[in-house]
Amino acid sequence: MTTVVKHATIYTGTEKIEDGYLRFDQQIQAVGPMADYHPLVSDDQVFDLAGQTIVPGFIDVHSHGGYGFDAMDGNADEIDQMVQKMTANEGVTSYFATTMTQSHENIAHAMVGIKKAATKNPVIQGIHLEGPFVSPLFKGAQPEKYIEGPDLKAFEHWNELAGGMIKLVTYAPENANCAAFERYCLAHGIVLSVGHSNATRAQMKQSLATHVTHLYNAQRELKHREPGVTGHALLEDNIYTEIIADSFHVYADMIKLAYQLKGADKMELVTDSMRAKGMPEGVSELGGQKVIVQDQQARLENGHLAGSVLQFPNAFRNIIKFTGCSIADAVKMASGNQAREFNLTQKGTLEVGKDADLNVLDSELNLVQTFSFGRSFNPENN
CATH class of the missing domain: 2.30.40.10 (Urease, subunit C, domain 1)
Known part of the structure; x- marks a missing residue:
């Protein structure tokens, strides 16, 4: 037609x-x-x-779930249904199903389910593996008992189960034995992203990462004697930075600061949404942990933010509101940058x-x- x-x-x-x-x-x-x-x-x-x-249709490279579903459930029919709702309600036309720190078995199960869902729904363009190779010091909502250093054998297995769909991996480069892991990722077209990390600027310089997961959140912050992950991301032109533009994860003024330093060409809007997105507020779940959703915020019982319930059109409007950027710049941050960074040649x-x-x-x-x-x-x- x-x-x-x-x-x-x-x-x-x-x-x-x-x-x-x-x-x-x-x-x-x-x-x-x-x-x-x-x-x-x-x-x-x-x-x-x-x-x-x-x-252009929006591209979300960091979203765990929504509408009562989660990519970690590994149910292909439910993941397909979830992504259809994201397309209809949020204009998300390219999606990276995002996992979290869990057991090897649960991650493997998710890889199989996401791959199967992608055969039903071509909006699913890739997988973002967030953890388990992160730092317990900045675990955020990542369950600490499953956090570990890079396990290349396990990662290769997960990527095989996913049919090579892993396009982005969040890890902590200060972990030992990262070199072989990083080389494997680059050889297989997988973008390395630093997140849930206590890395210093010196360690960031030694890493091969070109992406930072949810800038400011769950990472070694910017200080006057140690720039940390945040400072490195803001200083380096080759680093793409995700931003959760809900004013809860990052205050509006700090989003504006990132925009002024990075420019529209190196920032990417993400939702980092979880199961409770699109659902009534109340009690939900993330990685086996109780989540309480109130006042548009999703938090663990200890008060830590646990992903978001942010919908992508709100992020699009918010980035314009918070930074004063043009619609054209917002389009870059919502679609164009993601398509370019992840070689989505038909998108963006x-x-x-x-x-x-x-x-x-x-x-x-x-x-x-x-x-x-x-x-x-x-x-x-x-």
């Missing part, structure tokens, strides 16, 4: 078209100003989107030949409609 959307303001990821159109089936066939638009007999449906904005921008992944936003930047591979989704509360 060929669809045309017209008279919208379009942010392609490379340019802004004030009064534009898009023609697509599963992939984009044409994009440009309305002055270049000509109706075709083959057009099956045409939407007039005057007053609305089109942006609205260009001819790329997958028809796009979000329609109203004048307040609320999500109205999503197209994923050209298929239409509408938020469930509409």
